[in-house]
Amino acid sequence: MSPRPQRTPSQLIVPEVMNAALQLLSESGPEGFTVRAIARKANVAPMAIYNHFDGKNGLLDAIWTEGFTILQRELAPIGGDPEDELLRSGIAYRKFALEHKSHYTVMFMNRFVGFTPSIAAAYVATRAFQELVKHIERCQSVGMFPDIASDNLAQMLWAACHGYISLEILDINFARDRDETFLQFLSGVQRGFDALRVEPR
Amino acid sequence: MSPRPQRTPSQLIVPEVMNAALQLLSESGPEGFTVRAIARKANVAPMAIYNHFDGKNGLLDAIWTEGFTILQRELAPIGGDPEDELLRSGIAYRKFALEHKSHYTVMFMNRFVGFTPSIAAAYVATRAFQELVKHIERCQSVGMFPDIASDNLAQMLWAACHGYISLEILDINFARDRDETFLQFLSGVQRGFDALRVEPR
DNA sequence: CAAAGTATAGAACAATGTTCTATACTTTGT
DNA sequence: ACAAAGTATAGAACATTGTTCTATACTTTG
Structure with missing residues (x-):
């Protein structure tokens, strides 16, 4: 035994x-x-x-760091069409969240009172965020998203995706086809910020 | 003493x-x-x-209920232009979050391990959510947001706003002018879901 | 094969949510 | 006004938590 x-x-x-x-x-x-x-x-x-x-928080820090390392790899642009790849990065973000729920909970759900990531862990997180900024700047280089700071827009897009996915993780999403609805969400949000290009007023 | x-x-x-x-x-x-x-x-x-x-969780339940009661009142449509009022409800939502951070933390931030709202508290929350659904249906009655279920869209808009604001509450927002940036965010998201009406493809 | 290193069990500590007790105070009904 | 019912209080107590410390027994290393 x-x-x-x-x-x-x-x-x-x-x-x-x-x-x-x-x-x-x-x-x-x-x-x-x-x-x-x-x-x-x-x-x-x-x-x-x-x-x-280094205790419970140290363990959480290790999970956080591992998670952001994976996420960064998943988000990195691969050199194709900027607009397509931005959309795909959104899908990849959600895929990461659903396939690594435990990591995502530590990284984004703020469920651990008393835990704040170390400086090193925060740095790894920043590097992952920069991948999203890269996507947006690639899009801007082909004319999308004019007149908006790339890091600002990155934050907005990330906030929107995170908001949507966090509800999904908490099981507060009642859409019929979740994959489809997320795609609709993603392209809706993206279109909103790009609309200035299509018809400036 | x-x-x-x-x-x-x-x-x-x-x-x-x-x-x-x-x-x-x-x-x-x-x-x-x-x-x-x-x-x-x-x-x-x-x-x-x-x-x-009824203990710590009971107290959290009371704060939750009070918060959603206030939020519902703040969100209720008042009979003006549907599109304007939808935008204003987004602003009101953020105003509520920032002015009642403690309530918002209990209601939406999921920081209290071991707390789940009672049935009664969940019901009050649902009623607040319905106010947002009303806004969208009013918009649909004047032609906005065609071909999308109102509760589905309500969920998306709420998710996006919540994602944005939760980052603000956690102080992970580095925009220069936060009010202005949120407005930009709000109208961007809204425009995205309404774009189908302007130029269907 | 000896010396250094380290994983382990277990006790111990403070802080937490929670329950229980007896006591002393308030409120209520007449 | 006063007795009876109700209830706020202090304080002890319990299990569980993160954490630290100790001595012991096992592994790894030179």
């Missing part, structure tokens, strides 16, 4: 704790996310989380 | 606890929101929060 007769090798502790934490998060949400529960699930002593992650 | 030599009269307990809770929330956020701290600030025994509010 004893799950691990010997103690966990050092190298396994970090990945096993990360796995356990993410799994626990997706099973029971922030409520179940306790140091003792994570340690139990990882077959590890609670102390391990302090020795390897 | 004794702040209240006698015990608090029954009728004062509910309002004083509510005041203390909201004040504490705006001073120290969800971290400082503890039963003992609220009771201390209200000059009241901790037990009062259980006798009058």
Whole structure:
């Protein structure tokens, strides 16, 4: 019955704790996310989380950083048509959120009272945000979105997407076809900010 | 030095606890929101929060309900031009959020692990949401937003506004003129969903 | 194979939400 | 005015939380 007769090798502790934490998060949400529960699930002593992650907030910081690293990779432009790629980045953002709900919860849902990301973690987040700015600047180079600062617009588009997706994560979305509705949302918002080009008044 | 030599009269307990809770929330956020701290600030025994509010979650439920009651009143259409009023309802929504940050935090920021609104509280929230649906249906009656379900669009517009404002509440908004930028945001989003009417393709 | 390193169990601490008790005060009905 | 009912209070108490500390036993390293 004893799950691990010997103690966990050092190298396994970090990945096993990360796995356990993410799994626990997706099973029971922030409520179940306790140091003792994570340690139990990882077959590890609670102390391990302090020795390897600097406590609960350190573990959250690690999840945050991992999440933004993945997100940045998913968002990076690949050199095609700017307008298409901007739309695809929106779809990729939502895909990331739904496929990495645990990460997204730590990164964007603000459910962990007492947690604020470290300077290093905030930097990684900024780099991910810059990918979105790049998309917009590529669009502007072909005439879209005139007369608006790219970082300003990036913030607006991100805010809109985040608002939509956070409700989806919380299960407060009652659309029939969620994928379709999100596409409609995305192109609606995008069209709104580009309308100035089509018919300036 | 004794702040209240006698015990608090029954009728004062509910309002004083509510005041203390909201004040504490705006001073120290969800971290400082503890039963003992609220009771201390209200000059009241901790037990009062259980006798009058059914505990911490009951108190949150009361704040939620009060917030949505106010919000509904602020959002209700008053019978003018539908398009103008829709825009004004967006401005009113943001005004409510910024002027009632404590309420908004409880209602929309999901910062309280272990709190889910009661059935009654959820009902009050639904009624507030319906005001937005009304706005959209008024717009549709004059030709705006064709071919889209009003509740669906209401959800999208609300999601977008909430996304924007939640970032503002968390102080992750770096626009120069915040009021102006929000207006730009609002009209951009609105224009996007109405574009079908102007030039269908 | 000895020395350094480290994972572990377990106790311990303060703070939290919550419940319970007895006491002292208010309100209410007559 | 006064007795009876109601209730606000202080304080102890409990389980759970994040966190720290200790001694022990195991691994890794030179």
